[in-house]
Amino acid sequence: MAENSAAVTFPSREEVDFVIVGSGAAGGIVAKELSTAGFKVVVLEQGPHLTAADFRHDEWGIEHNFDLMWNARKGHPQTERRDASETAGPAGYGLAYAHNVGGSSIHFSGNFWRLRPIDFIEASVRGTIPGANFVDWPITYDELEPYYTKVDWEIGVSGLQGPWDPPRSRNYPCPPMPIKSSDVLLERAGKALGLNPYPAPVAILSAPHNGRPACIHCGFCNGFGCEANAKSSSLVAMIPLALASGNCELRTSCTVSRVNTNDAGRVNEVVYWDAAGEEQAQLAKAVVLCANGAETPRLLLLSASAQHPDGLANGSGMVGKNLMFNGYSAAIGLFEHPVNAYKSIPATRVIHDFYELDPALGFYGGGGIDGRHPHRGLPMGTALSAGLFGGASWGSDFKRSMTQEFTHTAAFDGHTTSLPQETNNVTLDPDVKDKFGRPAIRSTYKDHPDDIATMKFFMERSLELMDAAGAIQKIGFYPENGQQGSVHLLGTCRMGNDPATSVVDKFNRSHDVPNLFMVDGSSMVTSSRGQPTMTIMALAFRAADNIIQFARRGEI
Amino acid sequence: MNKRDVNTAHSGQPGLGNRELSRRQFLAGLSTAAKGSLIVLSVPAILTACRQADESTGTPASEQTGDTAASPQYRILNEALATELDAISARIVPTDDTPGAREAGSVRFMDVVLADGRQDQLATIELGVTELNARANSQFGVTLFSALNEAQQIELLTAIESSPFFSTVRYLTVASLFAMPQYGGTGPDVGYNLIGMTHAHAYTPPFGYYDADYAARGE
Structure with missing residues (x-):
């Protein structure tokens, strides 16, 4: 735990320039950019300020007690359902994210795929899709490219320009991570099938950069905080710079209850419970919500008032709608020799030949395939799942089957698109409350038929790759009945030019409230091909750049 | 967290909503899906399933079984329960030429977790x-599962291996092999050794056979 999060303190009853709600992938960047530009910033983070010393290989704590996440056991239930005709029941996995300084950027897998030019204009190119709210972004790849490059260099990304990668203005700061056996199998199989595998871009350092060390390949990566500070979270890449500016106060264990507005319809105060459970309120000239695609819309809906009866910044009625998860699929193969994919980072090669599926297939979709360990390299998780290839799951033969599945397997995982649908959304549960008495997050989600078809397509390709890789045995799966719950929380305050159909403008500013900005996965108009954080971070750098210019011109 | 992990890809677990189970069916199993499937139920989900099966009997479990004080050496388990859980976990991960559940302190882990x-x-x-003891009695005329011989124990557990009760005990037993000692067991080295993990704090390439071969061939 960091000894003292606050390099500077501001009185809550005097206006600061900005209150930022959330310190994750986006919030950490906005905090660093605004504070180093000279603005007085208060960051409200509901979790603690952990550091590398707090991160251990504690699989039971992380994976089974959910130490980094809130859930029903901790007084934060969620509910879920598939469509509005159902009464939502207790969520299983729910809309999941890490509660700590750095947010989910501390426990993500760090796959940092940029979007491509097509992602921003795909609706125009492909045309409308029945049942989907599929539209173009209000910005282009070229407008975002400088900020992708800023992420590469300021956050820290390792990689190598691939054959079909979008143009970049500067090379990666760090070379690719060393290839793992699981990805040698993928690469050889891909080449045998005429595909183009290439090094996966990752927000994990292959070489020292910006004062941080290179990865030590410890293996407890995806789902875990990095004990070496080699994973490029906002916790290690941005927050220290924000605090060093002398302009940023980071208040941890502070949970925001609502954002208040004045008679002029501008936000002026953020109300929260502090670490002691006392209600506090911070005055601010402007507010930036970086609370993620579940909590940002929830907070806007909780901030309804006489002026904003349907929720703050919700003149369009789109707050909380168009929730997107990304799809997934996998093939798991058993191999003759040790693969040991439990070592090092999750993925070191990716195949992007299926980025845009042929419209002749009859459905929309696209994505990428990378090589991984079937159980994220986790020994406990692997043993619990042992028996995939017909081996014993308990008893005297169990020991052999668990070893085989831990050391001799590889997974070729598909990461795919989700279509935006208004019927997929975040709303306030009418009955269930959290420990603060706030209505619980209720998610309503049903994958679009094209999303399901895309996942199936990717599973089939992965199975072909497994054959080409020489797998002795293989199995494939995808969520054929659709997903419930995810760690990718996207689209719920979508960006657009039309105030009637979008929540924020192309600069992440609320269409309705001129001194309110929403900057996180909620801004995304389309889902990405399954790896959204790079884009969330680029959008955060871009939004901050524009917010600084607006503020300096007196336009907030 | 990774939504792609098969361990957590468990939404819509079959049987969890089934409230028509009778008490007699409690050990007969909610579904066969949990066994040998990609789906490993999380502990909370399994325990919820247990409770639902229990609620379907119409009688609170605490009234059915009675409460017994915890043994001095445990936080919550009583001696009789600990003895049976020890016997079950020793069949799930037996001690043979390598350590098993007993060496990992599985029961002590279950005690702490519960x-x-x-x-x-x-x-x-x-x-x-x-219920398991009742089966031991009806099938073998022995009142405690722990008093059966190994073959009889395996036979009884095989018959209930898709039940939420067995899934829960299996889950806790297997987890105990890999859990940090702070959770009551002796892990995680017991599990790391069993599963073939080279347990170093850091690794360097080559990581496996194929990347060593890749480097040797200059690919």
């Missing part, structure tokens, strides 16, 4: 043990 905010689940675990 005592840590999951006390309300104890009655359903007790119910499962009570």
Whole structure:
């Protein structure tokens, strides 16, 4: 735990320039950019300020007690359902994210795929899709490219320009991570099938950069905080710079209850419970919500008032709608020799030949395939799942089957698109409350038929790759009945030019409230091909750049 | 977290909503999906399933089994329950030429996990043990599962291996092999050794056979 999060303190009853709600992938960047530009910033983070010393290989704590996440056991239930005709029941996995300084950027897998030019204009190119709210972004790849490059260099990304990668203005700061056996199998199989595998871009350092060390390949990566500070979270890449500016106060264990507005319809105060459970309120000239695609819309809906009866910044009625998860699929193969994919980072090669599926297939979709360990390299998780290839799951033969599945397997995982649908959304549960008495997050989600078809397509390709890789045995799966719950929380305050159909403008500013900005996965108009954080971070750098210019011109 | 991990890709677990189970069916199994499938239920989900099966009997489990004081050496388990859980876990991960559940302190781990905010689940675990002992009695004329011989124990557990009760005990037993000692067991080295993990704090390439070969061939 960091000894003292606050390099500077501001009185809550005097206006600061900005209150930022959330310190994750986006919030950490906005905090660093605004504070180093000279603005007085208060960051409200509901979790603690952990550091590398707090991160251990504690699989039971992380994976089974959910130490980094809130859930029903901790007084934060969620509910879920598939469509509005159902009464939502207790969520299983729910809309999941890490509660700590750095947010989910501390426990993500760090796959940092940029979007491509097509992602921003795909609706125009492909045309409308029945049942989907599929539209173009209000910005282009070229407008975002400088900020992708800023992420590469300021956050820290390792990689190598691939054959079909979008143009970049500067090379990666760090070379690719060393290839793992699981990805040698993928690469050889891909080449045998005429595909183009290439090094996966990752927000994990292959070489020292910006004062941080290179990865030590410890293996407890995806789902875990990095004990070496080699994973490029906002916790290690941005927050220290924000605090060093002398302009940023980071208040941890502070949970925001609502954002208040004045008679002029501008936000002026953020109300929260502090670490002691006392209600506090911070005055601010402007507010930036970086609370993620579940909590940002929830907070806007909780901030309804006489002026904003349907929720703050919700003149369009789109707050909380168009929730997107990304799809997934996998093939798991058993191999003759040790693969040991439990070592090092999750993925070191990716195949992007299926980025845009042929419209002749009859459905929309696209994505990428990378090589991984079937159980994220986790020994406990692997043993619990042992028996995939017909081996014993308990008893005297169990020991052999668990070893085989831990050391001799590889997974070729598909990461795919989700279509935006208004019927997929975040709303306030009418009955269930959290420990603060706030209505619980209720998610309503049903994958679009094209999303399901895309996942199936990717599973089939992965199975072909497994054959080409020489797998002795293989199995494939995808969520054929659709997903419930995810760690990718996207689209719920979508960006657009039309105030009637979008929540924020192309600069992440609320269409309705001129001194309110929403900057996180909620801004995304389309889902990405399954790896959204790079884009969330680029959008955060871009939004901050524009917010600084607006503020300096007196336009907030 | 990774939504792609098969361990957590468990939404819509078959049987979890099934409230028509009778008490007699409690050990007969909610579904066959949990066994040998990609789906490993999380502990909370399994315990919920246990409770639902229990609620379907119409009688609170605590009334069915009675409460017994915890043994001095445990936080929540009583001696009789600990003895049976020890016998079950020793069949799930037996001790042979390598260590098993007993060497990993599985029962002590279960005690800590249940005592840590999951006390309300104890009655359903007790119910499962009570039912298992009843089967031992009806099939073999022995009143305790732990008093059966190994073959008889395996036969009984095989018959209930798709039940939520067995899934829960298996889950806790297997987890105990890999859990940090702070959770009561002796892990995680017991599990790391069993599963073939080179347990170093850091690794360097080559990581496996194929990347060593890749480097040797200059690919």
